[in-house]
Amino acid sequence: MPDSLSAIVVDSATAAVHTLAAVSDSAVQASSVLVDAAAKAVDTVSVVAETPSWFESAFGSLANLLPILAEGFCTTLELFGLTLLFSIPLGLLIAVLKMSKFKVVRFPVTFYISVMRGTPLLLQLVAVYFGTSYLGINIERFPAVVTAFSLNYAAYFAEIFRGGIQSIPKGQYEAAQMLGMTRWQTFYRIILPQVAKRVVPASANEVITLVKDTSLAQVIAVVELFSVAKKQAARCASIFPLFVAGAFYYLANLLLSALFSYIEKKLNYYR
Numbered sequence: 001m002p003d004s005l006s007a008i009v010v011d012s013a014t015a016a017v018h019t020l021a022a023v024s025d026s027a028v029q030a031s032s033v034l035v036d037a038a039a040k041a042v043d044t045v046s047v048v049a050e051t052p053s054w055f056e057s058a059f060g061s062l063a064n065l066l067p068i069l070a071e072g073f074c075t076t077l078e079l080f081g082l083t084l085l086f087s088i089p090l091g092l093l094i095a096v097l098k099m100s101k102f103k104v105v106r107f108p109v110t111f112y113i114s115v116m117r118g119t120p121l122l123l124q125l126v127a128v129y130f131g132t133s134y135l136g137i138n139i140e141r142f143p144a145v146v147t148a149f150s151l152n153y154a155a156y157f158a159e160i161f162r163g164g165i166q167s168i169p170k171g172q173y174e175a176a177q178m179l180g181m182t183r184w185q186t187f188y189r190i191i192l193p194q195v196a197k198r199v200v201p202a203s204a205n206e207v208i209t210l211v212k213d214t215s216l217a218q219v220i221a222v223v224e225l226f227s228v229a230k231k232q233a234a235r236c237a238s239i240f241p242l243f244v245a246g247a248f249y250y251l252a253n254l255l256l257s258a259l260f261s262y263i264e265k266k267l268n269y270y271r
């Protein structure tokens with residue numbers, strides 16, 4: 001009996017030891033799980049703390065975009081300036097030719113204006129760049145764009161100038177003739193200053209439109225502002241660069257609008 005009792009005691013003690021060992025292992029496992037969870041929580045907090053806000057991300061992206069887009073905007077300004085440099089004098093010449101009394105002069109000019117105003121500028125760009133190659137003329141991309149833009153806008157400026165010239169009363173021509181002035185002197189000293197005042201609003205619309213139309217140069221792979229913005233948008237998978245490019249166009253047109261408003265005020269003494 002004592003032997004059996006001692007065996008029971010030993011078994012109970014052994015079971016208790018195993019139970020304590022199991023509890024100890026469970027406690028160790030639980031503590032390790034808690035430690036891992038705490039470490040993950042710390043990592044998550046650090047990641048959240050290091051993640052920049054939307055404003056910081058956008059501002060950083062803008063700081064990187066501005067120098068890149070500024071290079072494309074320089075090409076846009078160059079195209080804009082050269083187009084005005086060639087199209088305005090050409091438009092004035094075409095306007096004078098269209099008012100000619102000779103049909104052999106007036107009809108070709110009228111047809112030219114009709115074609116330029118009646119077909120898309122995009123088609124004219126392609127025709128100048130690719131069409132000239134069939135004539136054996138190899139022209140670079142940028143000169144082709146300047147040529148197409150100048151020919152197109154010269155037609156619009158010609159109609160604006162023609163309307164301004166024909167709006168001057170004929171009595172002023174007769175008065176200048178009575179004063180002994182030649183037709184050349186009459187045009188440049190009397191008619192042209194008045195025409196300049198009258199055509200400023202319509203010319204302002206064409207100039208502002210030209211700023212936006214420069215984006216069509218990308219059709220023949222001229223790297224201007226909008227083409228650069230498209231490449232950056234594809235690179236970062238975001239439309240943010242396109243909106244930044246739109247801000248460039250808007251600011252340029254805002255300055256041009258202010259400039260033409262100032263010119264109109266300065267020419268008010270012709271009223």
